[in-house]
Amino acid sequence: MVDLTAEDHKRVSAAIALAEEKSDGEIIAVTAPKSDAYHDVALHHAVLAVFLWLGATAIWPQTLEWLDVRLFGGWDEASQRALLTIQLFFALLAFLVVLFAMRWMPLRMALTPGSTKTRRVRRRAIAIYKAGAERRTVGRTGILIYLSMAEHRAEIVHDDAITEVVEPDTWAEAMISLLGPVKEGRISDGICDAIEDIGEVLAEHFPKTSEDTNEIPDKLIEL
Template sequence: MLLSETDRATVGAAVTAAEFGTAGEIVTIVATESDAYHDVALHWAILAMLLVLALLSAWPGAADPFYELVVGRWSLTMPPSALLGIALILVTVAFLLVRVLLAWRPLRLALTPRTTKARRVRRRAIALFRASAERRTSGRTGVLLYLSLAERRAEIVADAAIHSRVAPEIWGDAMIALIAAVRDGRPGDGMAEAVTRIGAVLAEHFPRRADDINELPDRVIEL
């Protein structure tokens, strides 16, 4: 489980309280990660192969020990075919070694560029928003707060009516509060604080109506 029972209760209560003063609807989702990043591991493995070829191109003599290991020291001249064969073996070993090492998720994440993580988290957030909040409220006032734990990144995605009135940078305080708490190991508190700040923004632009009903669930969704 991603969150404790206390965290779930805290976030759910924060959503209920935040929606009390607004016609907006807040959906909260927490995911282990937004992508497996296996393509990143493949890119590193290919880079390792190219590095081996570059080294052999710059220092062909580096292949001599491998040649002597196979044919013995009595051979003084390495034929071109032998160099190509050694190169093939070395690039294959380099590829497989990097792929095996990067099968370990923490290392794969550590070697994934921050910009790549940001794009994948944003893409997943938009996909989940379309599935859980977009056009699911009568006034197009749904907001998704998405947290991806492995990347320690979060996204806020708003429906059409909110997006037309609230500039994206307005959500900055909510994002800062959330990420700071996640880095301290308090994701539940961070989600709750972010929800409170989102609710304040929504209350300013979309105050609660007399006939307002709860259109989306308040509980946090864990993926």
Template sequence: MRLSEADHSRVTSAVTRAELSTDGEIVTVVAGRSDAYHDVALHWTVLAMLLVLALLAWVPSPVEWLHSHLIDAWSDTPPRWYLTFALLLMAVTFLAARLLLALDGVRMLLTPRATKARRVHRAAMKLFRTAAEKRTKASTGVLLYLSLAEHQAEIIADEAIHGRVEPEIWGAAMAALIADVKDGRPGDGMAAAVEQIGAILAQHFPRSEGDTNELPDRLIEL
């Protein structure tokens, strides 16, 4: 999902309006996703292979049936047949699982929510350090980060703000953002969250005389 030009204008305008009443600076970033989760795909692939091996150990009759029909119906199935069949079945399972998990939607569906949350937070922190942290004179930058594929967001505040504003205060902004994202309106959600962040910043960091716009207002889409 890509945001429209109207979404970009709406969010940028919301940032500009919010910063009129505060020394705080708001940076907005929207990412299609925060990680490719290829390691998660590999974990599921290995698990599928081990499951095949476990099922074969529990129910070896398919190997015995193949041996009796293809080789010798009157002799016992030799151990090497079990090993060969297991190896072939695991190889097929590996290839099938890798092909299935190459689909982004399948990987996202099978990625645990906790893993997504950690990756989103990690990506947000990296962007915060690059785009907002200590980039203003008074350390009053705030990053609003939305990761669309995970339907998760982060609000990370600079040192001066973090010292005065408890993390729970951002809850209403986060709730407004996520609600609109779930309804398929990420632009509206970002704008609503910016408005609430601006109100909080205006309360704790009202605009002082001579304040300048130190960080860009435009929405950044990755």
């Protein structure tokens, strides 16, 4: 993950303040190193390794006899107990080796299906939005930009009033503005560009009124 500097934080805060000058909307920007630990993914791959071992020995049972010869010398004909013991030992070994290897987060992320990452990022974004922004504005005009670095994914989550008048496809341009620079390592540039695009949409549907106040601090939140 690329660390954001104090200057990056100032730029994002300024971008939020500028965007909110034109509308009653409240913009929140949040970045996170990852959205989930994916422990279940590691466990699933370890279990899969066990099934692959069992399947392989079912197809090629002579593998167990070969291991019996290597491990025990093969002086006598392999007993059922010896073969089952070998089967159990290597099944457990496969489980533990894969589970240990999956402790390395880059490998775990690489083996996590894209659809799973998308669901977890979306779930985390909604949870953060509900905790920090939902219904915290008088007009229900809060909107969250959430960027999850490890998954290389982002989400835009917004309050009820915005949902009622803005089509989901409207945010596609903001997502492109966000992810383009982020892929190049220019995280603050992407966030600022997305804030600008979102600000224009909010200004169109929720123009600034004299009664509006700054209800949520204008800052970038790093989790």
